[in-house]
């Protein structure tokens with residue numbers, strides 16, 4: 001695979017408040033460097049991750065989406081991360097059908113003490129996406145009808 | 161959405177942010193973002209001047225939303241919410257962008273990237289904040305009773321502070337007696353006052369205090385609820401002794417024919433009976449039957465204790481009791497375990513008879529211990545003529561624990577003094593660095609130097625009994641590089657003491673999970689902030705004290721125990737706590753009553769209202785995780801402060817510079 005020159009991926013991250021956001025904080029306080037590709041959003045729990053958000057990020061310019069939660073069995077809300085696993089599996093199946101590479105959407109775990117691991121996750125994902133190249137959702141042959149369906153789905157949300 | 165006026169503030173944090181992120185450029189750029197009324201940068205936003213800047217702008221410019229880009233919200237979200245509130249703005253109309261921990265500190269070598277990311281994060285916050293809605297915290301009353309888990313010196317101190325202040329305390333201790341490790345110690349450094357003499361009165365006070373309910377031989381099984389209103393389920397294991405009848409006379413253990421090695425209190429150096437009281441000053445004074453060892457539970461015979469008990473206090477059929485306690489706050493003070501010296505085979509513990517651990521040595525020098533305070537070899541008669549004390553066993557060692565156990569240097573010096581005082585033996589301390597950073601500690605070290613104790617600097621390679629010459633015959637030989645003279649040395653001694661470090665309890669992870677808090681890489685409980693909030697945790701209402709939070713000596717443990725109690729007293733005296741208004745709410749008009757959310761909720765906070773055929777969230781039980789929000793197929797559950805729209809807007813904002821939009825056209829098409 002090529003390394004795609006100086007293409008710098010943009011990764012949108014969803015970090016749960018309790019473990020993974022704190023892992024990212026710890027990476028900071030311990031000054032562990034990682035690529036500035038990740039732009040993160042704090043959510044209370046990985047179980048709050050709405051697949052529509054992932055799609056929205058991909059459609060609007062992100063090259064990948066990273067969701068990080070507490071380790072299985074350690075979710076602050078008991079089992080939100082198990083729900084995240086299930087949603088992620090469904091979402092990935094859909095994305096696969098659209099021809100979107102698996103590596104572009106990843107779910108990982110990091111406990112509040114795993115600053116090193118958090119930095120590694122970002123490093124690895126950045127390298128993988130760099131190898132894949134830009135996502136270019138719009139230019140890709142993603143069927144217009146899919147866009148329509150996604151947009152329609154968002155309308156339901158907004159209408160509610 | 162009405163026209164909003166957003167104020168944006170970019171913090172330099174001295175050099176912490178401004179050294180990497182071009183804060184001026186970010187502030188200038190942010191001024192052009194939609195709805196931004198004013199965009200400033202300032203050296204220290206968290207300072208009173210920084211906060212006043214925000215307050216002034218809210219008042220004079222009529223800001224309706226505030227964004228501060230600075231450190232982690234875990235650090236200063238509360239600070240700036242407070243500033244908004246003081247200026248009359250609902251504190252939830254504020255959003256923080258983390259450009260320190262998540263940008264400047266991790267992208268120090270990539271200033272351009274860090275600045276670009278800071279812009280994206282600021283834009284995300286600006287886009288999000290206009291969707292915020294004012295929220296009111298829910299006030300709930302605080303149950304004034306506190307639970308203290310662990311009855312070592314940390315827990316004892318915390319419990320007494322609270323009880324003396326007039327509030328009820330429930331103390332849960334796993335062992336048959338409170339006291340913890342301090343009860344095992346002989347003298348305490350640097351003053352060398354007798355550990356029991358200063359601890360026993362406190363233990364007695366706990367046992368006799370009208371405000372303290374002591375649950376010994378007990379463990380926490382489950383925890384429910386939230387700050388101010390926890391329900392903790394405690395299993396009180398059956399002592400097989402009716403405490404109302406027992407006088408603690410001791411006849412039972414005198415008559416018990418079964419001797420068991422005491423791995424807990426005597427650290428394996430001595431024995432106890434199958435019915436036992438861990439030590440004479442135990443609180444409470446009642447013994448317990450160790451069911452695993454007792455003959456009666458194996459064969460149905462013996463009953464010696466029962467036959468001789470003068471008050472008929474033995475009850476072989478007594479069952480565990482499981483009771484729920486309602487408490488407002490919890491202090492965890494579960495202490496430590498000693499590093500298992502067997503894990504370093506080259507030091508020979510468990511294989512070479514005269515290698516002892518430091519806790520064994522504490523028991524040995526203790527007048528109430530198995531040897532009556534006499535320092536002797538494993539044979540029980542020979543006094544050593546030379547003793548080696550090896551520092552840092554299992555600590556400051558990448559193979560085991562990287563951290564320093566903080567007390568081993570000092571207790572090793574204490575041991576050296578005691579050996580000198582009681583035997584006149586030659587004492588060698590093998591150390592890497594001597595760490596004596598507290599009051600009176602360095603002075604103690606100098607006293608030891610004058611007492612003629614020998615210090616050899618270097619990590620010991622091995623302890624062996626393989627003699628190489630007549631001088632080493634029948635001895636333990638310490639092989640070590642003396643780094644001060646740059647030579648390999650072999651020093652024969654009669655006795656070796658391993659100053660093994662402190663480790664987290666083996667079940668610290670589980671206990672942490674039970675109470676909703678986490679452990680650090682080392683395995684000790686994580687405090688809310690390492691400097692400014694070392695007693696609180698990330699879970700409101702759960703506090704930590706003593707070595708369970710990290711290695712420390714008795715003075716520091718006592719200080720932290722008292723500190724945790726003070727924090728709890730603060731909450732109790734307020735009478736009520738404000739719960740974060742981050743909760744889910746169901747739009748009942750549009751709810752289809754499918755009940756998917758009912759089973760999703762980990763707290764059973766969603767009820768199905770049969771008459772209306774809709775689901776409803778119980779706000780007191782909801783903890784705001786948002787799982788139901790993401791699951792609702794009709795999208796009629798709103799997660800306050802993490803709503804669908806807020807995060808969608810945040811995504812739009814975060815991608816502002818790369819946005820290759822398809823949304824607009826697609827939406828037109830969909831209309």
Ligand SMILES: Cc1cc2nc3c(=O)[nH]c(=O)nc-3n(C[C@H](O)[C@H](O)[C@H](O)COP(=O)(O)OP(=O)(O)OC[C@H]3O[C@@H](n4cnc5c(N)ncnc54)[C@H](O)[C@@H]3O)c2cc1C
Nearest residue numbers: 310312313314334340341348349494495496706707713714
């Ligand atoms: C060999 C040695 C010598 C030392 N000498 C000195 C000295 O001279 N001076 C000095 O200042 N410090 C000394 N220290 C350090 C001192 O032991 C500690 O600072 C102090 O005992 C810590 O108290 P603690 O209450 O935090 O923990 P602990 O003493 O470990 O107490 C914790 C208590 O919690 C209980 N517990 C644990 N888990 C649970 C649970 N899940 N449920 C209920 N109960 C639970 C335990 O049974 C125990 O009673 C020495 C340490 C060692 C190893």
Ligand code: FES
Nearest residue numbers: 016045069070075
């Ligand atoms: S809180 Fe971290 S995954 Fe649920």
